[in-house]
Amino acid sequence: MLIPVISRGVKHPGLSIAAIATTAVLLVGCSATESPSSSGNSGGGKANIALVPGGPNIYFAPWEQSATDAQKQFDIAKVSYVVPPTQTFETAVQITTLNSLASQGVNGMAVFPNGATALQPAYQRIIDQGAKIIDLAGCTKQPTPALFCLATDVEAAAKTQTELVIKKMGGKGNIVFLAGQPTDANTVQRQAGVEAAIAETGGKVKLLQVVSNIDSPTAATPAIQSLLAGSADHIDGIVSTSYYPSVAGAEIWSQNSQYQRIVFAAADSSPEVMQAIQQGAIYGTMFQNSSGQGLVAAYLLNRIITHNCTVNAGGPWKKSALTDRLMDSGYQFVDSSTVADVIGKPYGLPEVTKKLLTEADKYLTCP
Numbered sequence: 521m522l523i524p525v526i527s528r529g530v531k532h533p534g535l536s537i538a539a540i541a542t543t544a545v546l547l548v549g550c551s552a553t554e555s556p557s558s559s560g561n562s563g564g565g566k567a568n569i570a571l572v573p574g575g576p577n578i579y580f581a582p583w584e585q586s587a588t589d590a591q592k593q594f595d596i597a598k599v600s601y602v603v604p605p606t607q608t609f610e611t612a613v614q615i616t617t618l619n620s621l622a623s624q625g626v627n628g629m630a631v632f633p634n635g636a637t638a639l640q641p642a643y644q645r646i647i648d649q650g651a652k653i654i655d656l657a658g659c660t661k662q663p664t665p666a667l668f669c670l671a672t673d674v675e676a677a678a679k680t681q682t683e684l685v686i687k688k689m690g691g692k693g694n695i696v697f698l699a700g701q702p703t704d705a706n707t708v709q710r711q712a713g714v715e716a717a718i719a720e721t722g723g724k725v726k727l728l729q730v731v732s733n734i735d736s737p738t739a740a741t742p743a744i745q746s747l748l749a750g751s752a753d754h755i756d757g758i759v760s761t762s763y764y765p766s767v768a769g770a771e772i773w774s775q776n777s778q779y780q781r782i783v784f785a786a787a788d789s790s791p792e793v794m795q796a797i798q799q800g801a802i803y804g805t806m807f808q809n810s811s812g813q814g815l816v817a818a819y820l821l822n823r824i825i826t827h828n829c830t831v832n833a834g835g836p837w838k839k840s841a842l843t844d845r846l847m848d849s850g851y852q853f854v855d856s857s858t859v860a861d862v863i864g865k866p867y868g869l870p871e872v873t874k875k876l877l878t879e880a881d882k883y884l885t886c887p
Contacts, residue, residue: 566597567825569628570621571656571814574704575609577735579763579788579810580632580657582867586814593815596822600626601814609634609703615642622646628821630656630670630814636705636842637661652824656817657810657849658706659842667824667831668845668883670817672808673838674706677851678713678761681785681806684853685757686717688783688803692724693756696747698769699732700762707732709841710761728755731765740768748772748779757783763790766805770796777801785853789867797859804855811868813849816876820884829886836882847883849876 571587573580584601591599602621606613611634619642621629629646633639633655643653643665652667659669685695697714700707711730718725728751734743744765748755760766766786770793773779786793786805796802823829831845838846850872854862 565627565826567628567822568597568626569599569630569818569821569825570602570626571600571630571817572602572604572614572617572621573632573657574614574634575604575606577609577763578790579808582811583814585866586811587818590815590818590822594819594822596818599818609701611635611638611703615639618642618646622649622651627651628825629653630817630821631666632657633660633666633705635660635703637664638703640664652821654817654821655843657813658704659840659846661705661842662844664843668837668847669840669843670813670820670847670849671706672851673840673846673848674761675709675713675716675840676848677806677808678710678759679717680713680851681761681787681853682714682717682759683720685759685783685785685803686721686725689725689757691721694726694728694754695757695759696728696751696755697730698734698744698758698760698762698765699730700735702733705842706761712841714759714761735762735764737764737767740764741772744768744772752779752782755782757785759785761787761806763788766790767792770802773801774799789862794859794863797854797856798863800856804853804859807852807854807862807867807869809849809851809869809872811866812870812873812876815873816847816849816880819877820880823881823884823886827886829884832883832885835884836879847876 571583587599587601590596604614604617614634629651631653640660647653647665655666655669657671659671660666697711699711715727718727731743731747734740760769766788767790769784770786773784774796780801784802786802793805797804837844838848840846850869852869
């Protein structure tokens with residue numbers, strides 16, 4: 521089954537774990553002379569754009585290629601992928617990185633925020649210096665200086681994922697939710713989605729346990745092993761919305777057939793997850809549009825900077841618990857019937873991205 525959910529209005533394992541864990545700041549960009557014109561630079565001056573994750577995580581790896589592609593495709597002066605030098609998503613390190621970029625002349629930033637409110641003062645200082653900032657892959661809480669948020673509708677995605685697990689379980693039983701980092705604003709929204717799906721069963725399904733703060737290669741496996749050692753007989757389904765718990769779960773399920781009666785739904789596109797789906801060890805995985813997020817963000821920032829565009833308050837925005845200016849980057853659930861269609865391809869949703877780019881200017885007002 522491949523269930524597309526596209527906005528009404530994208531963890532491609534492109535780097536090794538060792539490479540992702542590096543504490544170096546990565547800068548990626550091509551010279552403007554390499555870029556055939558697609559949208560042109562005119563009006564407000566040249567754009568110097570940075571795609572900035574919260575720290576090293578494999579989910580953001582496709583943004584590196586997105587930066588290169590966007591610079592060429594949209595004739596942008598410079599697009600960079602910049603990873604703050606922190607292994608633990610430290611807000612202070614991310615703020616230092618953003619300030620450094622502003623001092624180097626970066627005038628457009630698409631940022632995955634470490635926390636719903638922690639970056640807002642830094643955002644405002646940088647915006648006061650003339651830069652434009654949007655949230656990417658996660659949203660800050662309104663009121664926020666960020667112009668808007670381009671991200672997965674994570675609550676809706678988690679609800680859909682949980683609904684599919686419940687159906688696969690036969691409509692009754694106990695579910696465990698494997699959550700992400702507490703500082704990630706997406707975690708709370710995803711849990712709300714899981715809980716909403718369970719509530720709709722009228723008591724036939726219960727949320728047995730929430731296991732959070734395990735989205736790291738060292739924490740995920742022992743946490744899941746401990747969970748299974750104590751509660752496997754009471755668990756009928758597991759919803760994982762984070763990368764490393766999904767990898768760990770895929771490996772454990774593949775190696776231990778006694779757990780395969782438990783319906784396991786993973787997140788993202790690691791080789792371990794893809795192989796486990798092919799083998800029938802786990803049910804499926806929820807794809808996001810990581811590569812598309814980076815491409816569309818660069819396009820929109822370039823339009824805002826070079827064409828003096830502003831945000832269209834009447835655009836086809838979605839609303840979430842954090843913002844009423846959400847541009848949903850899309851998601852799809854992949855199971856054994858469709859996994860062959862996505863294996864070996866960049867992590868993203870190309871058709872959704874194409875649609876987003878076609879509709880992108882609806883979110884802007886341009887002179």
